[in-house]
Amino acid sequence: MSKFLVTGSAGFLGQLLVSNLLEKGHSVVAVDLLPTQQLSPLHKPLQMDLTDGNAVAALVELGNYDSIFHLASQIDFGVRDQKKLLDNNVISTQCVAKVAANTSCRKVVFTSSNSIYLGYSGDRPITEKDIPKVTDAYGESKVLAEQLLTTYSSVFDSMIFRCPNIIDSGRVGMLSIFFDFVLESRKCWLIGEGNTRYQCIYAQDLIDAMLKSVSVLGSSIYNVGSDDVSSIREMYQAVIDRAGTGARVASVPRFPTIPFLRLLNRLKLSPIGPYQFRMLTGDFVFDCAKAKNELGWSPTLNNAEMLCLAFDYYVENRQLLETLGSANSRSVSQGAIRLLRKIS
Numbered sequence: 001m002s003k004f005l006v007t008g009s010a011g012f013l014g015q016l017l018v019s020n021l022l023e024k025g026h027s028v029v030a031v032d033l034l035p036t037q038q039l040s041p042l043h044k045p046l047q048m049d050l051t052d053g054n055a056v057a058a059l060v061e062l063g064n065y066d067s068i069f070h071l072a073s074q075i076d077f078g079v080r081d082q083k084k085l086l087d088n089n090v091i092s093t094q095c096v097a098k099v100a101a102n103t104s105c106r107k108v109v110f111t112s113s114n115s116i117y118l119g120y121s122g123d124r125p126i127t128e129k130d131i132p133k134v135t136d137a138y139g140e141s142k143v144l145a146e147q148l149l150t151t152y153s154s155v156f157d158s159m160i161f162r163c164p165n166i167i168d169s170g171r172v173g174m175l176s177i178f179f180d181f182v183l184e185s186r187k188c189w190l191i192g193e194g195n196t197r198y199q200c201i202y203a204q205d206l207i208d209a210m211l212k213s214v215s216v217l218g219s220s221i222y223n224v225g226s227d228d229v230s231s232i233r234e235m236y237q238a239v240i241d242r243a244g245t246g247a248r249v250a251s252v253p254r255f256p257t258i259p260f261l262r263l264l265n266r267l268k269l270s271p272i273g274p275y276q277f278r279m280l281t282g283d284f285v286f287d288c289a290k291a292k293n294e295l296g297w298s299p300t301l302n303n304a305e306m307l308c309l310a311f312d313y314y315v316e317n318r319q320l321l322e323t324l325g326s327a328n329s330r331s332v333s334q335g336a337i338r339l340l341r342k343i344s
Contacts, residue, residue: 014032096108116134124287128290209295
């Protein structure tokens with residue numbers, strides 16, 4: 001039995017990871033800003049702010065950890081102050097690094113993001129060797145966190161996973177906008193023809209990759225994502241077919257749609273921001289060969305399959321999701337998009 005520290009344990013991915021570790025008989029210290037129910041005698045949930053100056057000492061006091069899974073992160077649509085988001089994500093990573101250094105922890109597994117490449121405009125899959133091109137505070141925070149962890153390479157190994165949009169049953173967040181359009185038999189709008197391919201990752205596949213990395217010696221960076229990447233139109237249509245409502249796919253031109261949506265976002269009237277603009281307007285695919293070759297890992301679900309799982313969960317739990325859970329586990333406030341829903 002191993003002992004793990006999991007940060008961001010009350011989040012969408014954190015809950016899935018903690019459950020997986022407990023099912024395998026491991027001991028888990030789980031940390032989050034949100035309160036978490038104790039799941040078993042092997043589970044020690046802590047409500048804690050990792051940016052608090054006392055956090056390091058409190059976590060060190062709990063003993064040594066075989067590995068730390070650092071998932072805690074504020075996301076762009078979950079907060080209004082982007083400077084605070086950046087500071088929070090970097091300081092919380094600094095806390096994790098100090099805990100690892102002071103508990104003889106041999107491995108830190110960190111979930112980075114494809115947001116570090118939002119400024120990338122190439123026409124081929126992105127590899128781990130491509131230089132990050134950030135366009136927002138969230139992406140910058142992930143780059144800085146990656147760099148911070150690498151400065152501890154002589155103290156502990158770090159496994160950094162650059163993840164696209166993580167989807168599974170229980171993932172809601174921005175997806176709630178599309179799901180509401182489908183359930184209400186609305187037109188589901190695409191910018192352009194919707195033929196762009198934007199890779200996602202099934203949460204269980206990501207967890208599998210992270211767990212495999214614990215037994216690998218040394219530090220590394222891995223891209224992860226689905227195979228057979230569907231177009232946005234194909235993803236939309238898969239959910240619409242599953243729902244069996246009168247929803248249908250419709251298109252709007254890129255101009256003036258994108259400038260108008262950017263304006264709404266700047267005015268805080270829409271949650272759709274840079275990440276979503278990139279998703280809707282250009283191909284974005286990782287080359288995952290390194291993870292497959294070095295970890296013996298492979299994805300199991302494609303984009304459309306995992307999106308249908310998330311939709312099924314939303315249908316069953318829609319009325320409970322407006323205020324509960326982390327930013328990715330609850331519905332978002334749709335702002336001016338609500339008006340578009342009514343007239344679609």
